[in-house]
Amino acid sequence: MNVTAPSAAAGTVAAGSGQAGNVQAGNDRPLGLAVSAFWIAFFSFREMVRRRRILSVGLLMLLPVVLAVAWRALDRDGVIPPELLLANLSGMVYIHFMVAVVSLAFGLSAIGESADEGTIIYYWTRPLRREAIYLGRLVAAQAVAGLLVAGSLVASFLVMTVGNFGIITLEFLKLYVSACLVILYGAIVYTAIFAAIGTWLKKPMLPAILFAFGWESIGGNAPLRLQELTVVFHLRNLLHNTAASTGDMPNLLQELKVMLLHEVPPSTGHSFLVLLAVAVVAFALGCWLLRRKEIFR
Amino acid sequence: MNVAPTTVAPAAVLRAERVSKWFGEVIAVNDCTLALGPGVTGLLGLNGAGKTTLFKMLSGLITPSQGEVLIRGHRLRRDVGLFRHVGFCPESDALFDWLTGREFLMLMVRLMGYDGTEVAARSERALELVHLGDAADRRIGAYSKGMRQKIKMAQALAHDPEIVFLDEPLNGMDPVSRREIVALVQRLGDEGRCVVVSSHILPEIETMTRSIVLIHRGKLMAEGDITEIRDAIHDRPTIVALTSTEPRRLASSLAGRDLVRGVEIDEFGRVVARTDHAVNFYRELPGWLLAESLPVDEIETLDDNLQAVFDYLVGG
Numbered sequence: 001m002n003v004t005a006p007s008a009a010a011g012t013v014a015a016g017s018g019q020a021g022n023v024q025a026g027n028d029r030p031l032g033l034a035v036s037a038f039w040i041a042f043f044s045f046r047e048m049v050r051r052r053r054i055l056s057v058g059l060l061m062l063l064p065v066v067l068a069v070a071w072r073a074l075d076r077d078g079v080i081p082p083e084l085l086l087a088n089l090s091g092m093v094y095i096h097f098m099v100a101v102v103s104l105a106f107g108l109s110a111i112g113e114s115a116d117e118g119t120i121i122y123y124w125t126r127p128l129r130r131e132a133i134y135l136g137r138l139v140a141a142q143a144v145a146g147l148l149v150a151g152s153l154v155a156s157f158l159v160m161t162v163g164n165f166g167i168i169t170l171e172f173l174k175l176y177v178s179a180c181l182v183i184l185y186g187a188i189v190y191t192a193i194f195a196a197i198g199t200w201l202k203k204p205m206l207p208a209i210l211f212a213f214g215w216e217s218i219g220g221n222a223p224l225r226l227q228e229l230t231v232v233f234h235l236r237n238l239l240h241n242t243a244a245s246t247g248d249m250p251n252l253l254q255e256l257k258v259m260l261l262h263e264v265p266p267s268t269g270h271s272f273l274v275l276l277a278v279a280v281v282a283f284a285l286g287c288w289l290l291r292r293k294e295i296f297r
Numbered sequence: 298m299n300v301a302p303t304t305v306a307p308a309a310v311l312r313a314e315r316v317s318k319w320f321g322e323v324i325a326v327n328d329c330t331l332a333l334g335p336g337v338t339g340l341l342g343l344n345g346a347g348k349t350t351l352f353k354m355l356s357g358l359i360t361p362s363q364g365e366v367l368i369r370g371h372r373l374r375r376d377v378g379l380f381r382h383v384g385f386c387p388e389s390d391a392l393f394d395w396l397t398g399r400e401f402l403m404l405m406v407r408l409m410g411y412d413g414t415e416v417a418a419r420s421e422r423a424l425e426l427v428h429l430g431d432a433a434d435r436r437i438g439a440y441s442k443g444m445r446q447k448i449k450m451a452q453a454l455a456h457d458p459e460i461v462f463l464d465e466p467l468n469g470m471d472p473v474s475r476r477e478i479v480a481l482v483q484r485l486g487d488e489g490r491c492v493v494v495s496s497h498i499l500p501e502i503e504t505m506t507r508s509i510v511l512i513h514r515g516k517l518m519a520e521g522d523i524t525e526i527r528d529a530i531h532d533r534p535t536i537v538a539l540t541s542t543e544p545r546r547l548a549s550s551l552a553g554r555d556l557v558r559g560v561e562i563d564e565f566g567r568v569v570a571r572t573d574h575a576v577n578f579y580r581e582l583p584g585w586l587l588a589e590s591l592p593v594d595e596i597e598t599l600d601d602n603l604q605a606v607f608d609y610l611v612g613g
Contacts, residue, residue, distance in 0.1 A: 028376065028378035028379050028381055028382070029378045030377050030378045031408070031410050036408060039404065039407055039408060040408075043393070043396075045402055046395065046396075047393065048397065050395045070441055099584070117391045118387065118389035118390075118391035119391045119392070119393060121358070121385070121387050121389065122393075122405060122452065123408070124357075124358065125357070125383060125384075125385040126380055126408040126409060127377055127378045127379070127380040127381045127408075127409065128380075128408060129377065130377070130378065175314075208347070283431060289469075292360075294353075294358065294359040294360065295353070295358040295359065296353070296358075296359070297387070297389045297391065
């Protein structure tokens with residue numbers, strides 16, 4: 001049995017008495033991108049710092065600090081110069097591992113987790129551009145990831161220098177500041193990539209891990225220009241260019257490769273722009289995916 | 298059997314035009330056309346009937362695979378600015394648990410585009426509306442299920458939307474809160490807002506409205522007033538019980554009428570008449586009673602409630 005649907009009369013009809021006014025054609029614009037993204041970022045940041053994972057990731061971020069403590073405790077004769085330790089911490093520990101971990105932890109969940117939980121619905125049903133929702137959540141995730149990395153870097157610096165002020169030379173400070181900037185830049189770029197992956201896939205963890213520790217590790221050490229297709233290569237390139245005089249192991253290997261393969265590494269500006277482009281493309285892709293997202297919770 | 302349209306929405310605020318939604322090879326909603334105007338409308342359906350999918354398409358949460366959902370002629374999924382006029386109370390219990398009720402409402406109102414003083418005033422009004430003023434400064438994480446439901450309602454109404462979507466709005470509420478929310482929903486409808494309520498609990502819907510949309514197996518099965526829909530179900534005559542001091546004379550009188558398919562006297566001594574056209578029956582009945590001076594103390598329709606209509610239509 002069917003009771004067929006009526007064909008309703010169309011037309012402009014007096015609407016509700018709501019103070020928000022009647023629905024009018026064409027004069028309802030979404031809120032401004034910057035203002036709405038700011039408020040979303042502000043509240044999302046508060047949300048993200050309350051997640052339990054901040055403790056586990058925070059503990060993990062103590063790894064470089066522990067290494068610095070070990071250096072202070074064991075290398076009393078100054079066998080390992082502080083610049084070499086800092087360059088290795090930056091190149092091997094932070095860029096190859098820590099930045100990817102912290103970005104993965106907060107980038108993947110920036111949109112995906114909110115959609116899975118159902119809280120995204122409260123942003124979704126506001127007059128907000130989807131780009132504003134995405135930008136707000138992404139900026140919050142980048143801020144949390146950046147703060148964790150920055151905290152770890154500051155703690156490492158303090159462990160290395162407190163009571164050991166003699167190591168603070170201009171060259172050391174220059175190296176430290178440039179390493180911090182490159183590492184933070186890496187956190188921003190990686191978080192943008194993982195946020196897009198988290199928006200795209202329902203179960204993004206495995207692909208993200210494969211990307212971060214599979215492709216980035218293998219591709220980043222591949223010969224010839226293949227390695228230029230990885231984020232880690234460009235981060236390393238930024239770091240090596242700033243740390244050229246430190247004589248650390250990755251830098252020596254890089255120099256060796258240049259000599260053997262006649263590879264000329266890209267300039268600092270080139271790597272910076274490539275990473276910026278990656279972040280922008282990931283952001284644009286994430287926005288596009290979010291606009292098409294269907295909310296089932 | 299097809300039955301003629303029951304009612305025509307007086308003012309279509311929200312329209313679904315031939316919308317379908319499929320997931321892979323599964324068709325969740327199939328070619329539904331619907332127009333909703335001011336007032337409360339209950340969206341009904343069995344589990345898996347496509348009710349939730351249709352509700353989510355109407356409220357802009359998912360995109361139809363085919364067809365369009367329009368608010369005053371505009372697509373909500375594309376023209377997101379239209380959400381200024383939409384309030385949505387989700388079924389999901391997910392909330393920003395670390396915020397207080399007031400902070401949550403202020404964020405929600407702010408994201409509607411209001412400035413500081415208006416944000417505070419509207420949040421306060423919304424808290425009063427759902428009687429959560431005393432708990433406004435407690436963290437949502439410490440709220441009971443009923444309070445969580447109320448704060449979800451408050452955020453849906455704080456900006457005075459013209460169109461309100463309520464997904465299982467009475468979930469987890471105590472009887473007093475239920476009564477308050479039912480009264481609130483009725484008031485929203487009376488104020489001329491287009492209120493769409495989705496629920497699988499029929500008595501819950503029936504307390505809020507007589508206007509329903511029934512979806513079954515992905516198809517729109519019925520739309521309109523429950524009584525009119527009931528009247529349009531011709532293969533199931535409406536059963537009317539009349540209490541009279543002269544049941545035999547009343548039964549005899551009714552038995553000869555064209556509008557009456559059958560008459561009997563039940564175990565309570567009531568005259569039970571079956572009619573294919575309840576609306577016409579009720580229109581003519583006073584005349585018949587007066588003409589023959591038939592005494593009737595009470596008239597009751599035994600099966601024009603929502604449960605009966607639902608059972609008849611979905612084959613329950």
